[in-house]
Amino acid sequence: MNIVACVKQVPDTEALIKVKPDGSGIEEGGIKWVMNPYDEFGVEEALKLKEKLGGEVTVVSVGPARTMETIRTALAMGAEKGIHIDDPALYNADAYTTANALAAAIKEIPYDIIFCGQRAIDGDMGQVGSILAELLDIPQCTIVTKLDVGDGKATAVKPIEGAQLVLETSLPCVITAQKGLNEPRYASLPGIMKAKKKPVDVKNAAALGISVEPKAKIEKMTPPPARPPGKIIEGEDPAAKAAEVIRLLREEAKVI
């Protein structure tokens, strides 16, 4: 089985994010970069599938040179090879341009199933997996928490409000991974030591023959407004305090 896992390198969840003074992006200096946690679920599911059905896992990522660390992490976890799409025109690209680059690279290799995280924790767009499926003209199951693959089809469980959908699709397809799908493994020491010897193709936009014209542009980033301090209502009489809470909710917060 030819399995593809798309990964994105994102700031660590514990990183302190600062917006650049000109609002063009975030300050990248001093940030620790990690594999997007939802993509980790995708990589883990890809590896489990390979262990069950045989085949190999190719990991694909778009990003600057540092992205190679994330590709190597996936290789250390057990993927066989990598494709690194590295082109300055694609750094911080919008969801469509990113998906288009991934699609162009994936079209060049055989694939039966493609995993993506359901969203990346940095941009939080949640679109790349779906656009990728559209561009490849294959079915998609998004936000998946359980997956079975066999007999040329995939059965996926997707939670929705108060219930869950059970989806069945033919292969090839795109699956976007949600928390709960699995517990990602740690990269083992022998895996880490072997990761560097595994092949990674580095390609730019020209090599893939794709347009890098974005469909969406980020005009400006601003930090969220500082949270106003809470208000403690002083007093001895609970009834009076409750009345004051109601007055404030009505007149200041205007929520009732």
Added chain:
Amino acid sequence: MDFSFTEEQQMIRDMSRKFADDVVMPRAEELEKTGEYPYDILAQMADLGMMGIPFPENYGGSGGDWTGMHLCIEELSRGDATLGALLDVTTSVVAQELYEFGTEEQKQKWLIPMAQGKEIGAFGLTEPGAGSDAGATKTTAQLNGDEWVINGTKQFITNIGLDTASIVIITARTKSTEERKRDQINTYIVPKGTQGFTLGKRYDKMSWQHSATHECIFEDCRIPRGYFLGKEGRGFAQHLAVLQTGRISIAAMSVGLAQACFEASLKYAKERVQFGQPIYNFQGVSFKIADMAMNIELARNMYLKACWLKDNNMPHVLEAAYAKLFASEMCEKVASDAYQIHGGYGFMNEYAVSRYYKGCKILQIVEGTSEVQRMVISRNLG
């Protein structure tokens, strides 16, 4: 000059940190309380290849280096120092002694399962009358036909009580003969379960409760001639050679434990409100934390330099001693300040700093006391 890690070292560090956060930290308090060894954590460490990082794959190792291994020790010790001690004793000391000085047969028999994490090794140097003066060892080994007969007692032997402990490597004295005028100190491999080798009562310790530490008693304990380790007359020197790595390991453990103290202190100081504001706003507190961060980084740089020298086959007697001495003394100061910052809560067992404080002092004792490190340093200054 290049201060950057290799990709592999970076990944080892990241993976070990994650493992410590997810698997080790949530269990540390319970382990200290019950004194029960976390065999399940040990099995996971073995599966991940943590027990044999610096050894080649044909000996069951992961084919990494000593720098990567010590990054792993630091991160694990941040979660639970006894796991750092496990890597120190088994990998840095016992497995390395087998790897460096063992015969092919000995490596096949004991090094491979140890590097794979299936078995644990223990190291027996200390005796009731031979601590810092390790050359004063009274345990004897005499050749009788094709067997060595061992008599004596080794004490404070870390991890020998674990179910998966396979051997203890000991030093013992062979009495002078007519041809050889002086006594010799040699090294022997004694498997657990050998007749005449018994464990004394498990020690009740101030901390590290779950690293099952016992006395090892040898009464006419007979081992085959082939269990002699290394070269005749070089046993003491062999032990000292691997203890040099053990010193780097204790430095890495100290840095990990101090890092845990620092992280707990920073978090607490930013949350704890007194006089109407977080106590981190007071320089009496924040300056302590600033000193912690600085001293931890200095100690980390020192142990990493010692690792780099070792990985590049360069002498590092001084650097290993500097790292061990500075890091272990730094760790005690950091743990003490962390306790101070936590105030009365630091005295409560439900706060991790109480455990950190109890666990830091021993780092100035094991693998050569602070005084021994100063002896090593002063003797090597020319």
